[in-house]
Amino acid sequence: MAVYTDVKEEVLRDFLALYSVGELRSFTGIAEGIENSNFLVETSQDRFILTLFEKRMNPEDLPWFLGLMNHLAEQGIACPQPIAARDGIVLHQLAGRPAVMVSFLKGHSLDEIMPSACEQVGRALARLHEAGRSYRAERPNALAPQGWVELFARCTDGGDEKIAALIAETESALDHIVTSWPEAGQLPCGQIHADLFVDNVFFRDGSLSGVIDFYFACTDFLAYDLAICLNAWCFEEDRHYRQDRAEALLRGYEQVRPLSKAEREALPVLCQGAAMRFLLTRLYDWVHTPAGALVTRKDPWAYQRRLIHFQKVSHV
Numbered sequence: 001m002a003v004y005t006d007v008k009e010e011v012l013r014d015f016l017a018l019y020s021v022g023e024l025r026s027f028t029g030i031a032e033g034i035e036n037s038n039f040l041v042e043t044s045q046d047r048f049i050l051t052l053f054e055k056r057m058n059p060e061d062l063p064w065f066l067g068l069m070n071h072l073a074e075q076g077i078a079c080p081q082p083i084a085a086r087d088g089i090v091l092h093q094l095a096g097r098p099a100v101m102v103s104f105l106k107g108h109s110l111d112e113i114m115p116s117a118c119e120q121v122g123r124a125l126a127r128l129h130e131a132g133r134s135y136r137a138e139r140p141n142a143l144a145p146q147g148w149v150e151l152f153a154r155c156t157d158g159g160d161e162k163i164a165a166l167i168a169e170t171e172s173a174l175d176h177i178v179t180s181w182p183e184a185g186q187l188p189c190g191q192i193h194a195d196l197f198v199d200n201v202f203f204r205d206g207s208l209s210g211v212i213d214f215y216f217a218c219t220d221f222l223a224y225d226l227a228i229c230l231n232a233w234c235f236e237e238d239r240h241y242r243q244d245r246a247e248a249l250l251r252g253y254e255q256v257r258p259l260s261k262a263e264r265e266a267l268p269v270l271c272q273g274a275a276m277r278f279l280l281t282r283l284y285d286w287v288h289t290p291a292g293a294l295v296t297r298k299d300p301w302a303y304q305r306r307l308i309h310f311q312k313v314s315h316v
């Protein structure tokens with residue numbers, strides 16, 4: 001469920017009057033997503049997505065995210081483009097929340113992942129990295145090794161025996177990843193999506209039609225973004241590694257942006273780090289979200305299994 005904030009029709013009409021988007025025809029809350037409240041808004045002109053940013057989002061980060069999305073869209077990347085109001089400003093307030101209207105992207109996320117889809121994801125990711133080069137402002141990654149250590153420290157109290165075992169098993173892996181992590185400057189850096197999961201990529205008639213959800217985007221190693229995709233796209237039923245998907249993902253990526261030798265060699269530890277990042281955010285939510293809450297908690301063990309896989313490989 002991802003409509004935390006209720007929006008009344010009259011209030012939305014007044015809000016839309018700030019924009020040149022036509023008259024309101026209908027609006028519906030969107031159930032998918034967990035971070036923010038999203039609505040599909042249909043006007044006499046077009047369809048839009050209205051996002052109300054909820055409390056986990058730091059409002060100071062919003063101009064950077066929206067600037068990046070606008071920049072990428074202008075470079076031809078199929079991603080939501082923020083819509084400026086008549087005053088030229090994209091970020092306004094609605095129902096007491098920072099709110100933005102973005103362009104609606106057609107398509108749906110995949111239920112079944114074929115290697116050909118992974119190849120397209122690889123290409124789209126590399127294009128996104130290339131297009132991000134000319135977006136100069138940087139946003140450090142809060143969910144990088146130092147952030148993981150801090151997150152881990154906030155997970156250690158609470159939870160049942162199963163959680164306690166997961167925490168104990170995670171500690172030494174975290175130490176190893178942190179000490180083996182590449183230094184700044186050792187690998188090419190740039191703007192990364194940082195959450196390019198299956199639910200954030202749309203397809204239409206078998207072709208990739210759009211990439212959404214840039215609210216974890218940041219400036220980090222480009223190959224780390226690929227490592228996130230290897231985790232998110234290349235496991236069957238959250239446990240079996242699909243080499244064919246991984247090869248297709250890397251092939252697609254390298255059609256646009258070939259990896260350096262250093263990036264190739266770093267992939268196993270980057271994949272361990274990516275698995276650790278999602279293990280820890282899921283573990284944190286598991287420990288801190290009551291079992292009966294409306295938000296569905298995501299399974300941290302699915303990422304422990306990926307971590308164990310990537311600990312055993314010398315190349316990806």
Ligand SMILES: Nc1ncnc2c1ncn2[C@@H]1O[C@H](COP(=O)(O)OP(=O)(O)OP(=O)(O)O)[C@@H](O)[C@H]1O
Pocket residue numbers: 002030032033034035036037038049079080102103104105106199212213214215
């Ligand atoms: N630009 C868009 N065009 C079409 N549909 C969109 C667009 N943006 C969001 N959606 C729809 O809204 C849903 C939720 O969006 P999104 O994943 O960005 O929300 P979120 O709360 O930030 O989620 P998450 O928990 O994944 O971070 C998507 O699954 C998709 O169905």
Ligand SMILES: N[C@@H](CCO)C(=O)O
Pocket residue numbers: 195197216278281282298
């Ligand atoms: N894609 C993330 C949630 C948003 O960061 C996960 O599956 O854990």
